[in-house]
Amino acid sequence: MNIIDRRLNPQGKSLANRQRFIRRARKQILDAVREASAKNGIADAEGERIRIRGDSLREPQLHHTSRAGRRTHVVPGNKDFIEGDTIPRPPSGGGRGGSEGSPDGDSEDDFHFVLSQDEFIDLFLEDLELPDLLRRQISTTEEFTPSRAGFTTSGSASNLNLVRTMRNSLSRRIALHRPRGSDLAAIEAEIAALDAGEPDDERRRELNAELERLTRRSRRIPFIDPIDIRFNRFQNIPRPAASAVMFCLMDVSGSMTAHMKDLAKRFYKLLYLFLSRRYRNVEVVFVRHTHVAHEVDEQTFFHSTESGGTIVSTAFEEMQRILASRFPREQWNVYAAQASDGDNMPADNAYAVSLLQTAILPNCQYFAYLEVGAEEGRYGGPTELWRAYQRVAQAGHAIAIRKVNHRSQIYPVFRQLFSRDRSTREEAGQ
């Protein structure tokens, strides 16, 4: 008998089967993912339980139908039946009893399984692409990877390349005819033999002279010379690191209800997830404003309320300041998303728009304005801010504006904005 411990074998033997399975059921899984994402926030999707219809996953077999035919069953546990008794037919024709309908009304064809978070997000963000704007490169300061780059004559001892060094040493010794140890040993042996046998002074003198010549030569030509020594050389290659910064601008004045903030938060989350799939390093800056603007942390941004008027341009000024001080244009891809209920002090509109056009948009990859409304969606016509931004968009600037009233609209709007298919995006940009 053999006992083998297989516990440390590579896991995920069935990964290839799983990929084939997901590809097979892709359409249904996508629908299910969309549906699941409408229900709960995307960032809490850690291993989403998905339910799909079993149609394309059916594995048909030829078998008898349960609805026709004459059968005899043998069952255990007779209590009081005798031959010839009749038993009323069970309602659903099952005749087996036991299983009850499951509480959430799943049908038997439905198929449940768990998607890992990566699989979920991959499917969720599938087909979305960054707007085809210039992708700004590469901060040079960020990271270096040492990579082998040939050999050098100087370096630290730990980088000594023995093979190269010995090869150089050998070829130099051959080229300069350094006597080999075996040659010297042969002469010494012959001298010793002469010492033991009859004296042959002539020969001995010759040998002694030769020995001395060779010894001197081997002392003059060192076994390893500094010029033989080689070190491994490493070069630091700068790794291109595309970084993005995402500005979240939000109006937090009293008119913004919790519901509106929730909508905005969902949109920001989506944008963050999406950017972090595309960039290795994504920074998030939260700027909230009333009649003044501050950079704050996430907690404060979403949860504390402020009172005051609403001046949008303050947020732009703050963003401009942060951009100038921390995010040099050559090194960062800048994305900005503004959420507001559309209120602004009428006197500020013109200034805000000009600031947007001259200072913000030229520095941004992408600017999205999300107008969040109450759930019931009472609209008294377009707001001041909406009209102002619409003019900017019509003037051909890269700004996307959308209205959102309900949670379920967030994801479709997001998809419109980043859809790989340009026609959808442009149509949405109206």
Added chain:
Amino acid sequence: MSVITDTLRIKAGADWDFTQLQLAHDEIEAVALGEMGLDIYPTQIEVITAEQMLDAYSSIGLPLMYRHWSFGKRFARDESLYRHGLRSLAYEIVINSDPCIVYIMEENTMAMQTLVLAHAAFGHNHFFKTNNLFRQWTDAGGILAYMDFAKSYIARCEEKYGEAAVERLLDAAHALMSQGVSRYPRRNFSLEDEEKRAAERRAEQQRTFNDLWRTLPGQHGPARRPTDAAERRRLLGLPEENLLYFLEKKAPLLKPWQREVLRIVRHIGQYFYPQKQTKMMNEGCATYVHYKVMNRLHERGVLDDGAMLEFLHSHTSVVFQPDFDDRRYGGLNPYALGFAMMQDIERIAERPSEEDRIWFPEIAGSGDAIGHLREAWANYRDESFIRQFLSPALIRKLRLFSIFDDGQSDLTVKAIHNERGYRQIRGALADSFDVVRQEPEIEIVDVDLDGDRRLLLQHRVHSGMLLEQGDAELVLQHLATLWGYDVRLAEVDAVTERVLRTHDAGAPSR
């Protein structure tokens, strides 16, 4: 031996280690081989984690399997059920191979591992090695090497012809898998040469390929086909019950690699066919063996009382048989029935009643229970085992009764546990374990070679049991894909020869 008994004391809930596992194995071996006279393949025990157990589940219990989405589906479902606590995993999986591979879970306690070893490494192992069906129809020595070949062959096909093409082919082949079994004539089931033969076939094709044959006149001349129907069927080897075999040999449009893949699926179906027919006996045998072994180990002091109770707890939940009106009832539990029947045989051999002497004159009171059991394990399958050994005493104990269901009116009780009913119940229960009766009887009967090459199949309908329409049509569509032309399945009443229903599937457009 006494040294070992001194060192091995299995306590309840204790963790296992490799030394103890080895010692426990030796102890069990002494009982199972020495006292019970079992005959087993060499064993290979592999310790695995829960995730690996799920892996093993999904590849229908074979350690090597080619890739297909249906295994991913099975894995996803099992994983989901397991994660949500709806289903626990098996303690072990055992593979009918030589050496016999037993997977055991690392989570088991030492007492559980001992149970699992007795159950799988000895009980199932003995059944695999000695049962006639397995000996005749499976090649335990060759299966692992064959699966290795199958896996790499299909992987190569995926590379060469694309994953989509292979997937379509496997979908179709899987749909016909249970019709890919040769039930009657015994063809050659040695798997060892399969790989070599596949290579030889390829080499032969390449060597003898000559494009000139294509240009010979006469090929397209007047058809010289035998038009006599009987002669044509004889030449095609019809009727044929093994659909996959027929397609592999005779389907006109398949490429050589597609035939080889069909062959692989057919071999796997054939490999599992005996397991379908002996599920109850196989589990009964393993349960009986572990029950005997564990009791002996307890008597010998290897198992302490706590460990024995732990064992009995899981043993009784395995052989629990709820009554028909219990919410938990889900049909007869094969473990319970098999174990009960084997204990019953032991009782008849050792302490027979007058009734037993009349019903089982050849074994009653012989005293050699294990001898009779070994004989039964070797020579019967579920259906014949019940027909031969289900005793009136057990029918009374389980209070079996048979009900007749004509599909429309109320159910009638046909027989209960009384003198008139024993034989009826025994016959009906044996029928319900008969795979040939439970699976539809489908044959290829003819090919319309003179017309549109339509493939004609027949389902012989017994007791009015028609096929499930939706599935039948999907399967036929797969069949038409493989055959390349139209396919028609006629459902014919076995008694009156009347055609009850026909299903058609059109050939895929090429």
